[in-house]
Every structure is written in C-alpha cells, then in structure tokens.
Amino acid sequence: MQHKKKAVLLSIIPGMGQLYNKQWLKGICLIILALAYGFIFADLLNIGLWGMVTLGTEVPRDNSVFLLAQGILAIIVVALGIGVYYFNLRDAYKTGQRRDEKLPLYSLKEQYFNLIEQGYPYLVSGPALLLLIFSVIFPILFSFSLAFTNYNLYNSPPANLFSWVGFDTFVQIFTVDIWRTTFIDVLSWTIIWTLVATTLQVSIGIFLAVVVNQKDLRFKKLIRTILVLPWAVPGFVTILIFAGLFNETFGAINLEILSALGIDSIPWLTNPFWTRVALILIQGWLGFPYVFIVTTGVLQSIPDDLYEAAIIDGASAIQKFKNITLPLIFISISPIIITQYTFNFNNFNIIYLFNGGGPAVAGSNAGGTDILVSWIYSLTMTSSQYALAAALTILLSIFVITIALWQFRRTKSFKGVN
Amino acid sequence: MKSKFYLISSGVLINAILLGCGPGESDSEESVAPENSEGATLVLWEDIDKSVGTEAAITAFEEEHDVTVEVIERPYGDNVEDLRLDGPGGTGPDVFAMPHDSIGTAVTEGLIKPLDVNQEVQDMYTESAMLSQMVDGEVYGLPYAVETTLLYYNRDLVDEENLPTTLDEWYEFSENITGDGTYGFLALWDQIYYAQSIIGGYGGYIFAQDDEGNYDVEDIGLNNEGAIEAAEYIQKFYSEGLFPSGIVGEQGINVLDSLFSEGKAAAVISGPWNLGPYEQAGIDYGVVPLPKLSNGEPMSSFVGVKSYNVSSYSEHPELAQELVLWLTNEENQLTRYENTQEVPAIKALEDNSVITESDSTQAIFEQSGNSVLMPGIPEMSEVWTPADSALQTIATDSAEPKEALDGAVEAIRNQIEANHSGN
Numbered sequence: 001m002q003h004k005k006k007a008v009l010l011s012i013i014p015g016m017g018q019l020y021n022k023q024w025l026k027g028i029c030l031i032i033l034a035l036a037y038g039f040i041f042a043d044l045l046n047i048g049l050w051g052m053v054t055l056g057t058e059v060p061r062d063n064s065v066f067l068l069a070q071g072i073l074a075i076i077v078v079a080l081g082i083g084v085y086y087f088n089l090r091d092a093y094k095t096g097q098r099r100d101e102k103l104p105l106y107s108l109k110e111q112y113f114n115l116i117e118q119g120y121p122y123l124v125s126g127p128a129l130l131l132l133i134f135s136v137i138f139p140i141l142f143s144f145s146l147a148f149t150n151y152n153l154y155n156s157p158p159a160n161l162f163s164w165v166g167f168d169t170f171v172q173i174f175t176v177d178i179w180r181t182t183f184i185d186v187l188s189w190t191i192i193w194t195l196v197a198t199t200l201q202v203s204i205g206i207f208l209a210v211v212v213n214q215k216d217l218r219f220k221k222l223i224r225t226i227l228v229l230p231w232a233v234p235g236f237v238t239i240l241i242f243a244g245l246f247n248e249t250f251g252a253i254n255l256e257i258l259s260a261l262g263i264d265s266i267p268w269l270t271n272p273f274w275t276r277v278a279l280i281l282i283q284g285w286l287g288f289p290y291v292f293i294v295t296t297g298v299l300q301s302i303p304d305d306l307y308e309a310a311i312i313d314g315a316s317a318i319q320k321f322k323n324i325t326l327p328l329i330f331i332s333i334s335p336i337i338i339t340q341y342t343f344n345f346n347n348f349n350i351i352y353l354f355n356g357g358g359p360a361v362a363g364s365n366a367g368g369t370d371i372l373v374s375w376i377y378s379l380t381m382t383s384s385q386y387a388l389a390a391a392l393t394i395l396l397s398i399f400v401i402t403i404a405l406w407q408f409r410r411t412k413s414f415k416g417v418n
Numbered sequence: 419m420k421s422k423f424y425l426i427s428s429g430v431l432i433n434a435i436l437l438g439c440g441p442g443e444s445d446s447e448e449s450v451a452p453e454n455s456e457g458a459t460l461v462l463w464e465d466i467d468k469s470v471g472t473e474a475a476i477t478a479f480e481e482e483h484d485v486t487v488e489v490i491e492r493p494y495g496d497n498v499e500d501l502r503l504d505g506p507g508g509t510g511p512d513v514f515a516m517p518h519d520s521i522g523t524a525v526t527e528g529l530i531k532p533l534d535v536n537q538e539v540q541d542m543y544t545e546s547a548m549l550s551q552m553v554d555g556e557v558y559g560l561p562y563a564v565e566t567t568l569l570y571y572n573r574d575l576v577d578e579e580n581l582p583t584t585l586d587e588w589y590e591f592s593e594n595i596t597g598d599g600t601y602g603f604l605a606l607w608d609q610i611y612y613a614q615s616i617i618g619g620y621g622g623y624i625f626a627q628d629d630e631g632n633y634d635v636e637d638i639g640l641n642n643e644g645a646i647e648a649a650e651y652i653q654k655f656y657s658e659g660l661f662p663s664g665i666v667g668e669q670g671i672n673v674l675d676s677l678f679s680e681g682k683a684a685a686v687i688s689g690p691w692n693l694g695p696y697e698q699a700g701i702d703y704g705v706v707p708l709p710k711l712s713n714g715e716p717m718s719s720f721v722g723v724k725s726y727n728v729s730s731y732s733e734h735p736e737l738a739q740e741l742v743l744w745l746t747n748e749e750n751q752l753t754r755y756e757n758t759q760e761v762p763a764i765k766a767l768e769d770n771s772v773i774t775e776s777d778s779t780q781a782i783f784e785q786s787g788n789s790v791l792m793p794g795i796p797e798m799s800e801v802w803t804p805a806d807s808a809l810q811t812i813a814t815d816s817a818e819p820k821e822a823l824d825g826a827v828e829a830i831r832n833q834i835e836a837n838h839s840g841n
Contacts, residue, residue, distance in 0.1 A: 047441060060528065060730070061441070063506050152837065153796055158506065158730060159528020178832045249664030250673060269667050270814040356668040359814075360807025365829060367807075382799050383837050384523070 048074025205291025
C-alpha cells in the first residue's frame with residue numbers, strides 16, 4: 001500500500017498519520033489537540049447538538065433560547081473541528097505522497113518557514129476571524145434560526161419551549177391578511193423613502209460641492225465649514241429639534257415661515273403624506289454634508305487640464321459638468337452613494353424619533369411612516385413576535401443585500417479602473 | 419452508489435449520536451432540600467431614586483434574617499424585559515419592582531413565581547391593587563403603590579373658589595380663556611390611557627371583566643354606544659380648537675407638559691409623576707380628582723399598580739417572599755410614602771393623617787375609587803396602538819368616531835387572533 005493511503009487511513013485518528021510519517025512533534029500536537037477538543041467540548045457538543053435538534057423537551061429545565069445558542073456554538077465548534085481534521089488528513093496525505101515519490105520530507109524547521117511564508121496572511125487574520133465568527137456570524141445565525149421557530153410570547157421560556165416550524169412564519173407573512181397588507185404597505189413606503197430621501201441628500205451634496213468649488217467663489221473655507229455643521233450635530237438631537245419645529249400649532253415652520261409666506265398651516269405630524277415629506281426633507285438636511293465633503297475631495301483631485309482641453313474644444317459650462325465633472329464624481333463616490341441608500345433603507349433613528357412611525361393610519365397595524373426596521377422593532381417590543389420579526393429581518397436583509405451586490409458589481413470603482 | 423452509501427451511513431451515524439445525546443430524562447422528583455438561607459444574599463431591583471423609601475425596612479430585614487440584601491436601582495418598567503436574560507444568566511434579582519400591566523406577560527412566560535399569601539394579608543391591600551396581582555386565582559406579587567391620573571390646575575389662571583367641577587364647565591371655561599397662545603383645559607385624549615377616562619364614564623370598556631377580575635378578550639367594548647358617544651365628545655374639544663393639534667401624537671405629551679409648565683395652560687390631566695416637575699417649573703398648582711361628565715358620572719381613569727414580585731430564578735424563593743411581605747406591610751409602605759410620595763396601596767392608610775395632609779395623595783385616593791384597573795393581560799399590548807391610532811384620527815378629524823372605533827376593534831381582534839391564539 002502506498003504511504004499516502006496508509007497515512008490518511010491512520011489519520012482517521014488525528015496525529016497517527018503524522019506519527020507514521022515520522023513527524024513526531026506534529027503528530028503529538030495533533031493527538032493532544034484532538035484529545036483536548038473532545039475533552040473540553042464534549043459537554044457543549046452533547047447538549048448543544050441535542051438542543052439544536054429538539055430545542056428542549058422539559059420545562060423548566062430546558063430553556064429553548066439558551067439551547068439554540070448553545071446549538072449554534074456547537075455547530076461552529078464542529079465546523080472548526082472539521083477544519084482542523086481536514087488539515088490533519090490532508091497533511092498526512094501530502095507527506096505520504098512525498099514519501100511515495102521518494103522526496104525528502106520537510107524538516108521541522110522547513111515546515112515552520114513554510115507556515116510563516118505561505119500561511120502568514122491566515123496566521124495574522126486568524127484571531128480576527130475568530131472574533132468575527134463569535135461577534136458577527138454567531139448573532140446572525142442566531143436570529144436567522146429564530147425565523148424558523150415559533151418563538152413568541154406563548155412559547156417563551158422558561159414556562160414554555162419553542163420548536164422548529166420550518167417556513168411557517170414566512171408563509172404567514174404572505175397569507176395572513178393583516179400581515180400581508182401591512183407588509184406590502186410598509187415595504188412600498190420603505191422603498192419610496194429610500195429612493196427619494198437618499199437621492200435628495202446625494203443631489204444636494206453634489207450640487208453644493210460643485211457650487212462651492214467654483215474658482216472665483218470667495219470665503220470657501222467658511223462656507224464649507226457652515227455646510228458641514230449639520231453633520232457635526234448628533235443626528236438624534238437634530239431630529240428631536242426638527243420634531244419640535246414641525247409641530248403643527250407651536251412649531252416655527254408653520255408659525256413663522258409658512259405664515260410669513262401666506263401659506264396655511266400644514267399638518268406635518270398628523271397627516272401621513274406631510275409627515276413623509278417632512279421626513280424626507282429632514283433626511284436631506286442630515287445626509288447631505290457627508291456627500292458634500294466626499295464630493296469636494298473628488299472635485300479637488302480632478303486635474304485642471306481636462307477642463308482646459310475642454311475649453312479649447314469649445315465646451316460649454318454644462319457640457320463640462322456633464323461630461324467631465326459628473327462622471328468623475330460618480331466613479332469615485334458610487335460606493336458611498338450605495339451605502340447611503342442601504343443606510344436609509346434601515347434608517348431607524350429618524351423614523352422612530354421624529355414621529356414614532358406615526359401618524360396612525362386606519363386599518364393598518366403599522367404607522368403611516370413606519371419602515372421595515374421600525375415595524376420590526378415594534379413587533380418585537382410590543383407584541384413579542386420574535387419569530388415573525390426575525391423572518392422579516394431575513395426578508396429585509398435579502399432585499400438590501402441583493403440591491404447592494406447588484407450595484408457593487410455594476411460600479412467600476414471596485415475594479416481598480418485607471 | 420457511493421454517495422448513497424455516504425448518505426445512509428451518515429444518517430445512521432447522526433441518529434446514533436443523537437440518541438445518546440442530551441441531558442436525558444431528569445429525575446421525576448428532585449428532593450427539595452430545606453432552604454438554608456442564613457448568610458444568603460438577596461438581590462432587589464428597585465425603582466430609580468426610590469430606594470430611600472425602603473432603606474430602613476431593608477436594614478431591619480437584614481438583621482432579623484441574617485442575610486444581605488443588595489439593592490440595585492433601575493427603571494422599573496424594564497425589569498421584566500431584563501429578567502428574561504439576566505434570570506437564566508444568574509445575574510437576575512430575587513425580588514423586583516414592576517408595573518402591574520406586565521404581570522400577565524410575565525406569568526405567561528413563567529418569569530415570576532406564585533406567592534403563598536393568606537387571605538388576611540390579601541385583605542390588607544386595596545381591592546383593585548390586590549386584584550392586579552392575581553392571575554387565575556393565584557397571587558403573583560404584592561402591591562406597594564398605586565397611581566392614577568389627576569387634574570392639575572394653575573392657581574394663577576383659574577379661580578380656585580369657582581373651580582369648574584364638570585367637564586362641561588371646563589369646556590365653557592376653555593372657550594373663554596383660549597386664545598393668544600393661552601389654553602384652558604388640556605388632556606391627551608388622543609391616547610387611550612387618558613381617553614379611557616371619558617370612554618369609561620360613558621360605558622365603554624376595553625375588555626369585559628367578570629366579578630373575579632377575569633377578562634373576556636372576545637368582548638371588546640371600545641366601539642359600543644357609550645364609547646362612540648365619548649369619542650364624539652372628545653372630538654368636540656379638538657374641532658373647536660380648544661385642544662391644539664400640536665398636542666396630538668407622539669410628541670404631544672412633551673408639548674402638554676411644557677404648556678402647563680410655562681403657565682400657558684390653565685388645567686391639564688396628568689399623573690402623579692408630574693407633581694415634582696410642575697413644582698420645579700415654579701407653577702402654583704392645585705390637584706383635584708377628575709371632574710364629572712355631563713351624564714353625571716365621575717370620570718374614570720386607569721389605575722397603575724407598582725408591586726414587588728419574586729423571580730422564578732430566585733434561589734431563595736421563601737426568603738424572597740418574606741422580603742416582599744415585609745416591604746409591602748402597612749408600616750413600611752407608610753415609611754416609603756413619607757420618603758418617596760408614592761401613594762400606598764393599603765386600605766387602612768386611607769384615613770391616616772399623614773396621607774390626608776397631602777392634597778395630591780388625597781386626590782389619588784379619591785380618584786382611584788372611580789377608576790378601573792389597567793388590564794394586565796398579555797392581550798392588552800395589542801390594544802394600545804390601534805386604540806391610540808383611532809383616537810388620533812378622531813382628534814385630527816380624519817375619521818368619523820364610529821368608523822374609527824370599529825376599525826380599531828377590528829384591528830385589536832385581528833391582532834389578538836394573530837398573536838395570542840392557537841398556542
């Protein structure tokens with residue numbers, strides 16, 4: 001039998017293949033690692049995997065939430081274990097292969113240098129990856145799993161257990177009348193909100209940046225400083241102040257500004273349409289400075305000779321803007337624009353702080369300006385519909401991720417264009 | 419062929435693993451060791467800034483039982499929420515304060531333990547306060563304070579001798595005084611918490627209640643004749659401009675508070691939590707129970723009860739129960755009242771001179787006689803949003819009262835069916 005096959009077979013018990021290949025230290029390390037793994041994680045794997053499947057069988061001993069968390073941890077640990085195990089098999093195989101080919105085996109020192117040279121990126125990013133697994137992947141997996149359970153008030157631990165229900169919750173969203181109509185209402189407003197509010201803030205930002213960047217404009221620094229101010233004030237403070245300004249009877253906007261213009265009071269907070277308008281305007285105010293700063297940076301890096309050449313060719317100001325400035329801006333900041341869109345899609349603060357998702361709309365269980373996130377929030381906090389909220393979160397993520405991916409693939413800025 | 423083999427063998431393997439897995443069946447009856455509480459530590463989650471009220475009582479308790487009580491002040495409304503994770507995590511309290519309207523939820527989830535309280539002790543507390551702690555005939559906690567809404571009036575704007583006593587009189591009063599940024603009588607009747615005062619007085623109700631305090635969630639009385647009459651009455655205040663539309667909605671409560679604090683409103687309906695803030699704002703105010711309705715009935719209001727409850731995760735449940743009993747007895751509630759101004763839930767204290775001295779406390783006692791308990795069942799959480807929405811659309815005149823209330827009841831029913839049935 002070839003060495004490589006023998007080594008792999010022996011490596012079914014981790015480390016044995018390495019010992020067979022006379023790599024003593026590595027073999028012993030792997031054996032110890034395997035023993036330690038079994039010893040330390042036995043309990044977690046036992047309870048975790050069992051809990052993952054059953055989500056508990058007895059109250060009050062079992063708590064489904066904790067079993068689910070342990071189960072996910074167990075799966076992560078198993079995945080890591082399989083990773084190491086695969087390495088063990090592969091290593092035995094490779095070394096066996098070298099023996100079959102009568103090549104000299106790597107000495108310990110050579111293996112060490114191999115590891116440092118080829119594996120350096122992995123070695124350095126390893127701890128960060130581990131951290132990422134537990135701080136990002138784990139919570140995502142957890143809330144993802146919740147969507148496939150029936151976790152709500154009546155199945156809450158410690159008095160009760162929840163269990164796996166597969167896609168039931170998703171089916172409910174689209175079949176139960178009250179959920180479906182509300183979902184569609186909320187989703188359509190979320191989309192309108194995202195498109196209009198973000199486009200507004202981006203256009204204002206770019207427009208102002210271009211205007212302020214004109215050569216013969218004086219006091220540029222002062223103007224820029226003033227324009228960045230809305231960004232310098234914490235967003236929630238601004239939103240709360242605006243909520244006061246937009247108050248129908250006492251707010252300055254109706255009382256001072258509109259009445260001076262001879263316009264009747266507008267029901268900013270009690271009419272869904274006007275609340276939406278107000279929200280979009282406020283988001284324009286909050287969002288433009290960032291785009292403004294970034295665009296200003298891009299404008300300053302556009303070489304003057306492009307414009308000089310254009311002037312020689314007899315281009316008008318509009319042509320210069322359309323054919324030189326705008327394309328260059330978009331190439332540089334399109335990733336930023338995309339993140340602005342996804343940010344607004346989930347812009348919880350402004351919706352929640354301005355009018356709590358209100359005003360109320362007859363016959364709907366979400367408010368007139370509730371976007372998906374704020375609706376999910378109220379489902380979780382007031383109705384304890386955890387599974388439903390998790391399912392909606394998945395739908396929402398799918399939506400955002402698809403759009404972001406599609407956009408990222410379309411833009412050239414990630415491809416290192418010259 | 420090969421893949422099939424792998425599939426089957428891995429299936430067998432997984433099954434084999436799972437069968438041997440898990441904690442197994444637990445022993446049917448674990449022998450309960452007698453509780454050894456000496457030297458134990460109890461954790462008490464107290465309301466913010468309120469531990470001054472229980473300091474003395476806790477010291478006495480510690481000495482008598484030879485235990486340590488660790489008091490942690492936190493917003494008491496969040497306690498149930500936090501117990502969900504802190505309890506099983508081992509960092510939760512043994513005893514904690516909570517508002518009674520989350521008792522139904524806490525019991526459904528099994529977060530709080532039933533207490534063993536004899537009838538004699540139960541009779542000590544005011545009836546509605548005690549009722550708030552009962553779920554299916556079991557006692558889940560003991561009340562230490564009650565609160566309800568009151569009428570605050572500004573002595574500089576209202577003639578105290580001729581204080582309007584009915585809502586109709588307040589309406590006329592408002593008609594005369596409203597203008598130039600000054601308002602007469604204001605209330606947040608676009609919220610069911612406050613609007614219930616009128617709806618209840620006209621015969622509307624949220625859930626029908628039997629004699630033992632059980633709620634029938636099928637029977638919602640928010641769109642019966644009385645409720646519609648009440649809503650029409652409410653709408654009048656808004657459509658006549660007596661209530662500015664600026665106090666409608668999410669920010670309304672802030673506007674109302676600042677109007678009264680700036681002396682721009684003659685009278686408002688608010689809760690005892692504003693006794694301090696209004697005083698700090700320098701308003702010379704008086705407090706009375708809510709006025710009478712035009713049908714001669716007193717205005718109703720919601721009673722909120724604050725109670726001490728024992729966590730299911732407590733390792734010393736008996737001791738924890740002792741602590742609850744001790745903190746909520748007559749003497750300690752009186753001490754608490756003297757330090758925190760929280761109105762006690764003890765019957766016998768009603769005539770106590772310390773209590774009768776204070777107008778506001780007197781008013782709360784009187785008003786709670788006309789009040790109903792805020793339902794503490796889980797279904798109540800489905801009522802707030804639709805009911806508030808309907809009232810808001812009524813206040814802004816974007817819907818007819820009947821239509822709006824019918825819609826709200828429909829929505830409540832739907833939500834109860836969606837969230838609270840078939841489990």
